[in-house]
Amino acid sequence: MKVASWNVNSLKVRLPQVLEWLQEQSPDVLCLQETKLVDEKFPVAELAAAGYHALYHGQPTYNGVAILSRMDPENPRCDWPDGGDGQARLCAATFAGIRVVNVYVPNGQSLESDKYSYKLQWLERLQGLIASELAQWPQLLLVGDFNIAPDDRDVFDPVAWGEDVLCSPPERAALTALLDLGLQDSWRQRHGNLQEWSWWDYRAAGFRRNRGLRIDLILASVALLPKIQDVVIDRNARGAERPSDHAPVFIELQEER
DNA sequence: ATGGCGAAGGGTCTTCGA
8 A cells, every 4th residue: 555645735736746646656545735725625526537535624725634545535534523723734534444644733933933832732632632543543654744854864954954943852852752652754764864855945946956854754653564665755746847845755555465 | 145935815915834
């Protein structure tokens, strides 16, 4: 099974690229972040024509997440048990017994911002949600745009970036707390000390100069670790005409037999 | 050289992203 994650920075703009990528890579599941679409405008028909079901959870202008899948999504859920806070940043479903939780973690803006404390609160709530999901589905993938570079190997210039937002100790501790539930950063696990990025700033020729961060992650529960065949960041998509600033990331799992 | 791009909504600019 192939499960992918991609922050598309507006599905309205990026739909042609998404359809092309689905055709080219044929993932079983593609989790999207920053769709920036209200549900009424989600391109259900175009994706169905490409052979994909869609579970989507949007809002006007900001955020928005979706899960596209070959299989019908089982036990779908969007947002929190209490109904959330109006920010469409989470959806989940089960495919062939594997729970896929798709998140768009708040950016945080700066350490002084209210958005930063919201980010830390959001991550703490996510920890509770993942604990309960794991209890029900030991085979779990937590994927998405985490807006956290796990450590300095995931930053093009860690000295310049320092402990600023995306790299601050409290954010990294929140990520560690998630991992401590029984998850691993699958790309890092597979690739040792390799340095690749999943996001490059639109400004300052970030992609051309390969100045980026690895903030789009696929966390796999320990029950899935023996099944991992490969984990890939597809930087080709970032070089497209009118690209998202994020590249797709995907994991390939050995099929049950 | 600390700003540079891109998207959205609304409207010729502001806010946000990371």
